[in-house]
Amino acid sequence: MIKESDLKILFREDEIQASIAKLGEKINSDYGEEDLHLICVLKGAVMFMTDLSKHLKMPVNMEFIRLSSYGSGFTSSGKVHAVDISLPDLNGKNVLIVEDIIDTGHTAKFLVDFINHNFKAKSLKFCSLLDKKIKREVEIDADYHCLDVDDKFLVGFGLDYDGFYRNLPYIGYI
Helix, strand or coil: CCCHHHHHEEHHHHHHHHHHCCCCCHHHHHHCCCCEEEEEEEECHHHHHHHHHHHCCCEEEEEEEEEEEECCCCCCCCCEEEEECCCCCCCCCCEECCCCCCECHHHHHHHHHHHHHCCCCCCCEEEEEEEEHHHHHCCCCEEEEEECCCCCEEEEECEEEECEEECCCCCCCC
């Protein structure tokens, strides 16, 4: 088990919140007053989505799904396991998938393909707090993201190690 004292701070809480506020402005500009359906990928994105939603000016609907690709390791397994992916009717809706980090791209591609296969959304975009392009294995990019990261194992602000440290207000690395 890692200890919080082992972590080095990558992004302070104020840096994270400033980048979320800026992203909120961009999303507001893009969608105006149109309804927006946020699909939060649990458990990692919940802190990001709740903070982001506070900056959104349009009517927002929040849905939650659970996927897994990490298990208890330090790297993505590359396999996406759908724990709970039940969603309401998204036909004709503006949909924004909200994720904590896009790294290999497998989870992002899985979700985009799943929604495109099952619904005819008015629009579908992918939003991530962190973008780790260096680890990309599939061709997919976030339509929106806050911060770029290199190849470090990150914890805090929703990201975990074996279920722990999601509660940290900053993002640290080992």
